Amino acid sequence: MESLYDQDVSNPSDEEDADADAEVVVVVNDGIPSSIDELRPENSNYNVLSEADIRQRMEDVITGLSTVLSVSKDEAGILLRHYKWSFTAVTEAWFLDTIKTRKRVGLSENPPVQFPAGAGDSACGICSQRLSLDGIMWANCAHSFCGNCLATHIGTQFSNPAGGFLTIRCPDRSCGAALSQEVIDKIATEEQRENFSRMLLRSFVEHNKGIKWCPREGCKYAIELSASASTPDVTCLCSHSFCWNCLNEYHHPVTCDTVAMWMCTIFDPEISTRNMIVMSTKPCPNCKRPIENPGDESRVICIAPCYFVFCWECLEAWDIGMSFDHTCNPHNGLSKQIQKQRESASKYFQCYNGWEDNDILKTSALFDLETAKREHIGKNLAKVDLNFLVEAWKQIVKCRQILRWTYVYKYFIPENEEKKIQLFDILLGQAIDTLEKLHSSTERGVCRFILTNSEDYNGYRRQLVKLTAVTGNYFQNFVKALDNDLYEVNCKSDTASIKIE
Template identity: 25%
Template sequence: MSGEDDSDMYYSDDDCGYDDYYNMGDDCDGDQLDYRTSDPEYFSYECLRVEEVERLLNESIEALSDALQITPSIAKVLLHTNEWAASPNLLSSNKCNDWTQYLFGCRKPSHLEFIGNKLCCPVCLVPSLAEKFSHLACGHLFCNDCWAMHFEVQITQGISTGISCMAQDCGLLAPEDFVLSLLVRPQLREKYQEFAFRDYVKSHPQLRFCPGPNCHIVLRSKEPKAKRATCELCKTSFCFRCGMEYHAPTDCATIKKWLTKCADDSETANYISAHTKDCPRCHICIEKNGGCNHMQCYNCKHDFCWMCLGDWKSHGSEYYECSRYKENPNIVNESVHAQAREALKKYLHYYERWENHSKSLKLEEQTLEKIKTKINAKVMTASGTWIDWQYLMDAAALLAKCRYTLQYTYPYAYYMEPGPRKELFEYQQAQLEAEIENLSWKIERAETTDRGDLENQIDIAEKRRTTLLKDFLEV
């Protein structure tokens, strides 16, 4: 990786890649401009290593230091507390003027007691020579031993850039060079610098640490959005804005609320929503072992929907009713207990579908492995090459991408206010769900599915997904 020219260092989702299953089958050879305008999930970012991030931060520090004629250490404090705003903006901001006035024009020397020719430290009360004392720009004097102990306690607690003066009601932050000048132990100095670097990255609006385990890559985007980013080193994918799993079309605040609610209520939902259901015709117990919601009873061959148990033959025209929740218009006039039951019923409707698509994704991973095994067998028996059978892998990849998006439409729908926009969203959601189930059904029966029919279904499903995201993905 080169760090020469930031403008040429960008990676799209395709460049860094999604996880293997989600990204399989993506085409990286298309026209980039068309891709940016046609794909609502396109996101431009770069993956940086620690030394590249340090160089990036130092450029901002040096520019501000030269402009204000201050030390780089104080420039770091100013930039960190102003979220690394560009130097011209920082220089013209009232906040910066207040800070510089505070740093250089508000010195209030401490009134310390003298014992002979020595000063008495107000913390440890031990008299020492004046050269054993230090102070920040605020002028509050303390002995170097107390400063060092103060820093050690703060760093042990994980605090670095937030270390302030020891004087009561003084919030002046200690610059990095002042802290390092009084820290003796190398381990503490190293830990302090590590914590400070972490704080600088977290406060920078364009930078995000990769959330992957033990990964030190930092991702940078000049337009930080709630889009999918993938670390080029450990392949961890996440939402750039909030750091959680990618959750389009649901926004960051909504998915956080939803996951909190699921954590609180999931046991109730799991208790009510069993893993097995009875066939609506012959009532034999059926366990779901595939991702597709189009079920066929092995006993009576009845085709039905796993979610609503409706007849699949008439399900095409009723899919909208299956995926949407029917609000009770008279619920406001009901008792508190009735409203609580209705609220639980609504939550379970969305939770069951959210959880079902999550399970379907895992089950379809097994289908993918079966497809790979079949392709290997065909290649070994000279029944075509990998390229001849690539369309099956493309279908599985697109199915995963569509189902992932569909899963995250349910938190979005749960918190939407009733109205025309929600009706449009639920209509598009139902259309996407119908095409996904058709695609899943055909993939699971790939041996008997016509290639042209499957490729046509891939195109239809992706168009449904893209249309929904274009209309409802918040950027």
């Protein structure tokens, strides 16, 4: 067992030089590491799927059902869309009552007749226009329509904002037959066909419990999480990291419910306004209106029409003859109440600022990571292994994200758990110090050793590799302690220590 306090974050020695020099060189595209999956951990239990991947999986399901039920792929697609892409639901309904299932989804019991007798003398079922054989468009039920009317019907279904057009029925109100994909492709415009294809993909993903779209705006990738995945934290190929369960950003070590409570807190204008008022004002003991103390003096006069004179520190009335250095009453109930409110407001702003500041620092580190790959690696040392520098920036980004949400963890620690708060502050302070050493060392080293091609490059490389590992190990233990809710704490007198198995 190792205490978090026992970890060495000083300048690394040369004892790991051989291991550092033996690292595998991973150079792609003339020395620039590929940015497709920079932040994704190795052996992760999820897959990032492109639209082509999703379409292939959808086709595989359709083909599989077509084989099992001995129906056309078009019919299999209609069945799956109706049953929300559930292979099991389709087969259960089909084998329970095939005729009823066909009728429910709009499939005729017998194969449709494309050119029934007398077709050349047919009329459009909507506008009644007489049609030649070449001008007739057939639904899946032998009802005939002219191309214009059928196109209008399909266009109306496509404009349905609820997405009901995934299965388009025959325009004849007495008929519930589903239009085949062949008819839709023949009548629909290119834009409508593309929209239909996108909606099919979206429907397939949204009804698949194991796949979710990346929530980043404009991203077209989806994430497939393994059933055996130990964590819901995933990173898309667009570099957006998020929680697969709640689709919020990566928020370890707090839970999805805690994230929801935090978001409600910071976006509640009443809470923010109340905390700002509490931090910058005090209520007049007489009229209760919030009063500022611009002069930062002990003697304060309330505004008109109250004009009550009181002590800013203890909120007692300022009697005639009272000196400016008088001793405040420590047992004043109102003063204690105000102090408690201020402590709560101070905690809110401390946690909010820490949460926000680390997001800014993380964004800056991401930019530095891309700069390192694009400029420093590509231009200065393209033929040597600079993977260690990329790994350092990746570790910084990851740790900044963890720090961001540890402030939320602190905000929700109950006020009466003083030992836990005390220990948390110690661990958080050490985490910040450890990360700052790595961050500053990485920034200084880029300017001093890499951009100038210094002879001390190898020494810097060994140092940064060690420091990156130490930082990652510390944060791993820190998060593990928070995951256990700091219950593995040994409290002795006024000191606290934590041990990680």
